Amino acid sequence: MFRGRIVRVVCYYRDASLLEMIISTFRKLLIDIDWVYGRKVSDDGLYEVVLGVRDSRNFKTAVLDLSNTVNVEVVEVLGDSEGGNYITNESINGNEVVKIYIPKTDIKECYSWGEVCG
Template sequence: MTQERLLRISGHYRDPGFLERIMGTLRKLWVDVDWINARRVSDDGLYEVYLGIREGKNTQLAILNLSKLVDVEKVEILEDGKVVTYAFDNEGKIVDGEGENKIIVFVPVYSKVTGYSWGESYSKNIYR
């Protein structure tokens, strides 16, 4: 089984180049992305991008490089995390099993956050 890191990247989406810069930074250092989800957090263009990336020898360097990108406010590693998968049909009901017309959503569940902003790190525990 491949070790996976869960990331949350907060930044301002102004053009499609935002996502391209994120993916390009990871691919430049041969870091594979297993899945990606994004959502708008506020009306001023602040987005959160959730990524599942494979652990490798360049992963930490790629995370530091991501924290220094234009439009990226912070990159957070969701420690002790796992991913819960939900599948929905066309009517919005949760479904199980195989099927063609379904949307799959990956929801990270975690207990600690280690964050980087312009190379500076911080950490905090999340108690639920």
């Protein structure tokens, strides 16, 4: 189980500054990021970016700021249930070179341009 906070950002990709904006929203509020992964969801440029960030008193502010960022459709705060998986790639001489934690999550709350759900 991941001991920080997990955030899923559903957003439209225009250029790679999208990732900078997401990451810097946390950086500007002194919140460290433990891991991040992202993928394209649809052909019209919809992406999801999932981040594991350290808990912080600024966490809510970061989420709210992100939810008002141009190109960001919605920000979900995910609950990390027990039973997340690690995917490892042991392709080089049996050494573990890539290790990705895929949390098993559910949406606790979400924010989109002033609207709240969850």
